[in-house]
Amino acid sequence: MRCTVFGTGYLGATHAACMAELGHEVIGVDIDAGKVAKLESGEVPFFEPGLREVLRRNLEAGRLSFTTSYEEAAAFADVHFIGVGTPQKSGEFAADLSHVRAVIEALAPLLTRPAVIVGKSTVPVGTAAELAARARDLAPAGDEVEVAWNPEFLREGFAVHDTLKPDRLVVGLERARKGQAERLLRELYADLVSDGVPYIVTDLATAELAKSAANAFLATKISFINAIAEVCEVADADAVELSDILGHDPRIGRRFLDSGLGFGGGCLPKDIRALMARAGELGANQALHFLREVDSINMRRRARMVELTRQTCGGSVLGARIAVLGAAFKPGSDDVRDSPALNVAGQLQLEGAAVTVFDPQAMDNARRVFPTLGYGVGAVEACSGADVVLVLTEWPEFRELDPGEVGRAVRLREVLDGRNCLDRTAWESAGWRYQRLGSTS
Numbered sequence: 001m002r003c004t005v006f007g008t009g010y011l012g013a014t015h016a017a018c019m020a021e022l023g024h025e026v027i028g029v030d031i032d033a034g035k036v037a038k039l040e041s042g043e044v045p046f047f048e049p050g051l052r053e054v055l056r057r058n059l060e061a062g063r064l065s066f067t068t069s070y071e072e073a074a075a076f077a078d079v080h081f082i083g084v085g086t087p088q089k090s091g092e093f094a095a096d097l098s099h100v101r102a103v104i105e106a107l108a109p110l111l112t113r114p115a116v117i118v119g120k121s122t123v124p125v126g127t128a129a130e131l132a133a134r135a136r137d138l139a140p141a142g143d144e145v146e147v148a149w150n151p152e153f154l155r156e157g158f159a160v161h162d163t164l165k166p167d168r169l170v171v172g173l174e175r176a177r178k179g180q181a182e183r184l185l186r187e188l189y190a191d192l193v194s195d196g197v198p199y200i201v202t203d204l205a206t207a208e209l210a211k212s213a214a215n216a217f218l219a220t221k222i223s224f225i226n227a228i229a230e231v232c233e234v235a236d237a238d239a240v241e242l243s244d245i246l247g248h249d250p251r252i253g254r255r256f257l258d259s260g261l262g263f264g265g266g267c268l269p270k271d272i273r274a275l276m277a278r279a280g281e282l283g284a285n286q287a288l289h290f291l292r293e294v295d296s297i298n299m300r301r302r303a304r305m306v307e308l309t310r311q312t313c314g315g316s317v318l319g320a321r322i323a324v325l326g327a328a329f330k331p332g333s334d335d336v337r338d339s340p341a342l343n344v345a346g347q348l349q350l351e352g353a354a355v356t357v358f359d360p361q362a363m364d365n366a367r368r369v370f371p372t373l374g375y376g377v378g379a380v381e382a383c384s385g386a387d388v389v390l391v392l393t394e395w396p397e398f399r400e401l402d403p404g405e406v407g408r409a410v411r412l413r414e415v416l417d418g419r420n421c422l423d424r425t426a427w428e429s430a431g432w433r434y435q436r437l438g439s440t441s
Ligand SMILES: NC(=O)c1ccc[n+]([C@@H]2O[C@H](COP(=O)([O-])OP(=O)(O)OC[C@H]3O[C@@H](n4cnc5c(N)ncnc54)[C@H](O)[C@@H]3O)[C@@H](O)[C@H]2O)c1
Pocket: 006, 007, 008, 009, 010, 011, 012, 029, 030, 031, 032, 035, 083, 084, 085, 086, 087, 099, 102, 103, 120, 121, 122, 123, 152, 153, 154, 155, 156, 266, 267
């Protein structure tokens, strides 16, 4: 079958390549000509393990191409996925839907025959119905245009796996029209469904809300354990051991119970805020009030890390040399959107510290967002002359560092483990003072 994917960022490029991997003919469309040129030449414009191989294989097979031309894309297929960004609006909690709306405004007038527009971007509940009405108004094919919502649950770092082996496929359809959208999407995903992936058909609002709810749940789970970690610090308990104990209960589960610096990235923080904003607009102001607390527990982790650094430096970081290992919001990604690590690095620099950052993948993105921070050429080099070393993203490279070697580079052997990822005994045996969030000892 044929399809297009509008937006070729973390989600869209992965979706386009993986749809081609399933045997479909796919065109990826983006307004960023540089990104399109890179993808066309077989280069992924961001770090995502395994994506380059899938991209190249399908470019070579002639099933996949990229363009900036909406005309080309509209003429090519009758199923059009939307995977453009829905960032937080500046100064408010709500989602900025301008990119999604821009796709509809430009694509719909080109739809001269029956077509299905399938949203994958994360949007506030109610968006799809509004877009459907607008698309039908603008399209020459009018009533023959359907909108479906097929939210995406992939994790960065596992994007290819999560797209080809998802936990579930959710397809929200317009209530009055379960026509071609249902049929075409079943056909597109037939191989996944025959592999046993649950395929759940629902209405537009439930599909949109399922995505927001999933991220709100994950954020809540992380903030829950971080709130408990705050108590651990004052009660002389150990947050990591506590997570392990809770995780044995299958009703709770160990995943997403890693306390530490909290959640960041281009999804969880903005999605819980957008969900609160939309619930408020719909009159359910009280329902999600607790998400404010989830958000503030999360932001407090960053403040606590800064405070711990200050304490370690004798009350002030003014003039201190601080090494920050990690810039990406999590390992396995070069994404620095709302990165807790960079946020802490930036705060410490504002307080007068000389901060040197190193990350195995996110250096270019970090430099773009925080050009005034110092950057090292390697983890050990970044620690050169440091008064304190902060490990803020749990890259395997950092877990495997030799504490003896790092110890020879620093001025003082002080390490703060923001992600509970280091082997404490090994660092202490090499003469380091080891501290982390969620424990006083
Ligand atoms: N990143 C993830 O892991 C992930 C996972 C699930 C869902 N999502 C959701 O997917 C959406 C996209 O996220 P992302 O991380 O891929 O964003 P991104 O910023 O990496 O990519 C968005 C892309 O859309 C392009 N674009 C913007 N306007 C366009 C237009 N009018 N026409 C064509 N292309 C246009 C941009 O140039 C960019 O390449 C968001 O709603 C996000 O919440 C993301």
